[in-house]
Amino acid sequence: MAELLYRIGRFSVRRAWLVLVGWLGVLALAGGAFLAFGGTLTQSMSIPGTETERVTEQLDARLGGLGGATGTVVFQTDDGEALSESQQDAISALLADIAEIDGVSGVVDPFAATSERSDQAAQLADGSAQIDAGRAELEAGQAQLDAARTQLEAGQAQLDAAVEQAKAAGVYDQAAAQFDAQQAQLDAGTAELDAQQAQLDDGRAQLDESAAELDDGERLMDAAAEIRTVSEDETTAIGVVMFEDDLFSLSSELKAEVAGELDGADIEGVNVDYSSEIAASIDGLIGIGEIVGVLIAALVLIIVFRALLPATLPIISSFIGVGIGVAGSLAFSGVVDMSSVTPVLGVMLGLAVGIDYALFIINRHRRQVLAGMELHESIQLANGTAGNAVVFAGSTVLVALLALNVTGIPFLGIMGTVGAVCVLVAVLIAVTLTPALLGLIGTRVLSKRARAEIGHEVHAAPKLVAMPTWRAIVTAVVSIVVLLVIAIPALSMRLGLPDGASESPDATTYQAYTAVSDAFGAGQNGPLLVTATLPDAVAEDEVVATQADLAEWLMGVDDVVAVAPVGVSDERDFFAFQVVPSDGPSSETTEALVHELRGQSPIGGDAASAAGLDGVELGVAGGASGNIDISAKLAGVLPLYLAVVVGLSLVILILVFRSILVPLIATAGFVLSLFAAFGATVAIFQWGWFGEVFGVHNPGPVLNFAPIIVMGVLFGLAMDYQLFLVSGMREAYVHGTPARLAVVAGLRGGRAVVTAAAIIMAAVFGGFVFSHLTMVRPLGFGLAIGVLFDAFIVRMLLTPAIMHLLGPAAWWLPKWLDRLLPDVDVEGAALERSHPVHGAAAAGESATDASTGDVEADDAAEFSADRGA
Known part of the structure; x- marks a missing residue:
């Protein structure tokens, strides 16, 4: 692979303009394909086989369309006065116009509903x-x-x-x-x-029958008393838009059309807001936070390179790569159901790894040019060595993302595949476009001052000194304790999807949510659809009584504040009710209510027997129920995915480092940084710590797919940092440096570039923490904080400390396994030997030479014993 990349680097340098124009052409083709074939994105996630999906299908089949999605529209006066008659007429006319939109099955006029109720x-x-x-x-x-x-x-x-x-x-x-x-x-x-x-007896019987029907009606009215469409002070009204498609099939175009009608409404003195079921716009992929993150990455590059021109190369190449990866993926959105978060993940990964991978190659090239190597030879060698490491590092991220498909969750698999495509493009850009750009700028890859020092001995590495053992012990203990303490909140992690209360306070979804909560109660923001399947059909004249009995039974369940019948099947053995919980859709009480209702099916007990409800099977659907089911399914696949990732980690690292303990150290470190990232995410987004800093004004459950995405991406990046640091340790060790000094040599050779790479990653991911998209914020935070923990605590502190304590034992490998394993030359050492640096010594050689006069007695004995063994 290293030799192939060397030749690719040579072609790219010699045909630099062809390579650049070629990639720009690919970018144009990807953009054209997106414009021509791109479909719609959805803000809803579905998982086949959930209980909510089953009940929704049952509602569609038995009650003809009740399984369709519903959106809430809130009308509120801006002066706190009651809605006037003219305002009411304008609201009714607006909803009537929306009812005519193709794909809208109907609307609920709040004033007509109130009048009908009266x-x-x-x-x-x-x-x-x-x-x-x-x-x-x-x-x-x-x-x-x-x-x-x-x-x-x-x-x-x-x-x-x-x-x-x-x-x-x-x-x-x-x-x-x-x-x-x-x-x-x-x-x-x-x-x-x-x-x-x-005659009197007949009249009395008729009156008794009428009284029973009246009593049933009164019981139903009492059960639905808290379901109102106009507030008691008449300042707020709720309209409902009912769609033909369910929440998971609802198109963004239809939601955008409805939202456009509502946004264009000009009702004097009335504020119009609507729920997330209608709010369809994602307002672009990049916001101010993301731009600031890229600017910080650019600043880091300028500091690392001490020159403006080379600092722009990773930015340019990463933007080209992101454009190709994201636009190319979106071109398939017309034939594949794709979440609106999917391209955002592609942008995050494409920018972060694209900048980092270019940085690795450019940094290697700069060191070689400073050491005196001829310019074009240096580009080619950097592409064969650092580029080889980039290919391996990208492959680990690629595998981790593609492994999301093993979860069996479609939208996660698509997110992983799109992310993998963006990483693949970033790798291809890094090993082709980066050499071409380096060839175009020539020696300007160095600052003017650095160009004057090319080949000077000042670039030789200083002597190596092993860290004191006591420091290694303290560092290891403190690092582990810090990560474990930070991970404590992860024990109480609760998964869910953000509701309107989590949105930005100036968003229409937040305004609608809070207005409904204040005027009608938080439960009105997430009503449940509860179905009741009877063992036997009831007579026509028993329907109302049965509805009343079921409504009374449902009202007896904890945290139910209102129940209203919404449909009865033609066979009169299937009933549906709207059930309003006491709290919002993402609350713990609503989640407990859903589980309790399902746990009570089929209905039994003395109360059920007295009401004749024995054997009635209950089902629960609705937006809140769907989110609960999805979160439970995602929580269930987390252990499986972690096992897959840990297994991959061990296999890959054993191949690369030809050691048993080094992969175990790396994998254990990854798990520590992962759970620390989970703990920090829970503390910020679920507990509300530092909420003002991160814009968390209403804490709630952690985004349900964030942990599994963070796990996959962080695994790939952790392997990257492990490779760039520990491969230097292994290289020094196999070239004769004692084990403990090899740890220092590898750390010294890789820490600068890994530090820069980690800061860039954290900056890019961190920019998404302040995204205008609520679902992106915990994702960006988890990735950013996970990268910082893994790079600066695990890879630069914990791993060197433990490897120092293990000494030569860290590199032990059974002889039988050593014979079976292929020789994976990730560092491109064979290529370096065939293409040595001309002029000054290479960095690795300098480190080895400098270390020979500084070996402590115990390290020398250790080294000799190891070699003898």
Whole structure:
């Protein structure tokens, strides 16, 4: 590989303009492909097989479209006065216009809903009054009927007495006809009273039935009492936009069209804000924070190179690489569902690794030119040696990102693939365009003062002195303790997706969220859709009663503040309800409520039996439920992905360093820096520490896919730093330097470039901490702080200290394994031997030569014993 890269470097130097124009042409093609074939991005993430997705599909199949996404629109007066009639009319007209948009299945007019609710309440009140009046009439009728029956019974008694007297006097036969006529009259009266009693009983039964229906309606009204569309002070109203597609299929174009209608609304005295389900714009990939990060990276390059021109080369090459990688990836967004965060990750990685990889090659070239090597030969050799390390380093990042596909989570796999493409382009740019640009600027890669010192002995490395053992012990202990302490918050990490409360205070989504919370309660921002599947269908006249029984049961669950029926299947065995929790969609109580509802299915217990709800199966869907399911799924794959990454780390490092303990040290260090990064992220974004500094005004759960992305990217970068530092230690050791002095030699040779690279990485990633995209901030912070921990604590402090304590044992490898492993010349040592530096000694040789007169007695004995073994 080193020889191939050497030849690529030679071609690039000789055909510099061709290479530059070629890459610019590729950039133009990528941009054209994006414009021609690019599709839409989504702000929602879906994972096949979740409970929410199953229930959503069931809602679509059984209730015809209830599984569609819904967005909230909040209308609030800016003077705190009640909404006027003209303002209400304008709001209703706006929502009616939105209802006509293709893809919108309907809207809820807050004033029509309030009026309808008032009408229903009035109807219930009228019905109750009519039932009371009917009962009074029935009671009066019953009293009259009872009085008539009493009179009739008295008449019957008189007739019976007269008959007895006639029989006693022996005159019954003469009066029999008269007695029969009187009895017939009495019997007719009794029959009429019985008929009237039957009518009264029928009326009473009808009233009882109506009263039961009225009671069911009142129970439903009571359960939904807290679901309002107009606030009590009438200053705030909530409209709802219902989409045909579900949240995960909703296109950005449709959301943008609806948002455009709302943004263009000019209702005097009314502020219009809307929820994240409608807010579709990502406002560009680069903001002011990201620009500041790149400027800091440029400043670091100027300090490292002490010249402006060479400092611009990594910036130029990285921007070309980012443009190609991101635009090329977005060209496939029309055929692949791609999250809006995906290109942002590509920009982050492309800029960071693109600048760093160019830095490694340019830095090697500058050292060689200072040592006296001919310019073009130096470019070619730098490309073959440092470029070889860049290819290996990029490969580790590439593998880590592509490994995201093993999680089985589609949007994560796509994010990893796009990131990998951007890293691949950065590597190709580094080993082709960087040599071409170096050839174009010639000796101006050095400052004027440095060019005057080319080949001087002043560049020879100083003598090596091993660190004291006590310092190594203290450094190792302090480093481990610091990282473990910082990692403590990670034990309480809770994953989720940010809701409107996490957005910037000037964002429409934040304004909508807070307005709804203040006027209607936080739970209105994330209502749940709860389904109930009955074991048997109910009769048509039992539907309302069943809805009321289910609503009452749901109201009995903790943290439920309101329940409203939203649909019944034609078979009358499937019911759906809107359930409003007590808190917002990302709260712990809402998460607990979702799990409790699912845990109660099928319904059982005495209360359920009394209400006839035994065996009813519950399902939960909605935006909040979907986010909870996705977070749980992501948390579940974290251990698997960590195992894959750790396994890869051990295999790669054993191949590179031909050692068992060095890979174990490197991997353990990576795990320490990873969990420290998790801990810091939890402290900032979940606990709210230093919230004012990082713009966290409302702490919440950690972005659910941030840990797994940070894990993959940090793994690749950690292997980069391990390679650039420890490979120098190994090179010095195999060339005869005692183990402990080899640690110092490798650290001295690589720390400057690794320091610069880490600062650049942290600056680029850190720029995204202040991004206008809420989901990007924890991602940028986790990567930035993870790079700082890994580079400055693990690689520059902990690893050298432990390797010093291990001495030659750090490089132990079983002989059988040594014979099996291929020789991976990552440093390009073979190429250096065939293309030696002319003039002054190379940096590595200088370090080795300088160390020979400074070997302490114990190190010399250690070294001899090791070589003898």
